[in-house]
Amino acid sequence: QVQLVESGGGLVQAGGSLRLSCTASGRTFSRYAMGWFRQAPGKEREFVAALSWSGGSTHYTDSVKGRFTISGDNAKNTVYLQMNSLKPEDTAVYYCAVNRWYVSEEPHEYDYWGQGTQVTVSS
Numbered sequence: 415q416v417q418l419v420e421s422g423g424g425l426v427q428a429g430g431s432l433r434l435s436c437t438a439s440g441r442t443f444s445r446y447a448m449g450w451f452r453q454a455p456g457k458e459r460e461f462v463a464a465l466s467w468s469g470g471s472t473h474y475t476d477s478v479k480g481r482f483t484i485s486g487d488n489a490k491n492t493v494y495l496q497m498n499s500l501k502p503e504d505t506a507v508y509y510c511a512v513n514r515w516y517v518s519e520e521p522h523e524y525d526y527w528g529q530g531t532q533v534t535v536s537s
Contacts, residue, residue, distance in 0.1 A: 416440045416512050416526040423508060423531030426500055430535070434495040436510030436528055447517040448493040449524060450484060452506035452533075459509070461519040465493055473517055478504075500535045507532050 422434040436448065449464035463484040464473045472484050483496040493510060508531050511524035518524065 418510050418512065418526055418528035420508065420510050420528040420531040423533045425534045425536065428500060428502055428535055428537050430500050431496070431498045432500065432533060434497065434508055434510075434531060434533075436493045436495075438491045438493075438512065446515050447513045448486065449511050449513065449518070450493075450495045450508060451511060451521055451524075452504075452508045453530075454506040457506075459521045461521070462508070463495060464513075464517045464519070466517045471517065473519070475519070497533070500533075502535045502537045505533060505535050 417439045418436055420434060420436045422432060424432060426432055446468060447464055447466050450462040451459050452462050453459040461475050462478055463482055465484045465486050474482060481499045486493040510528045512526040513524045
């Protein structure tokens with residue numbers, strides 16, 4: 415089992431920045447990729463970004479490229495999502511997740527999930 419705890423959400427004005435953190439505990443040796451997803455009210459959960467621990471590659475959905483940066487600290491078992499130039503449409507609950515085998519943009523292919531942290535961007 416892997417436990418994930420997110421933090422760093424909050425309320426910010428458009429154009430502002432937030433940094434989300436996700437710390438993993440438990441059987442972290444089994445992690446392969448960590449991803450960030452988000453879900454706005456009435457919408458499906460969508461992929462935001464992912465990081466491959468083994469190769470260090472990063473992946474982003476088009477709408478956040480150039481604004482968001484995913485990074486990780488292996489020693490701390492923590493992955494970060496730096497979010498700059500935030501827009502009202504970025505408002506959602508943000509979740510981190512672990513895929514034990516590969517990087518994926520599909521939520522159903524992730525094995526473990528955090529509880530989520532709310533990000534609200536005001537216009």
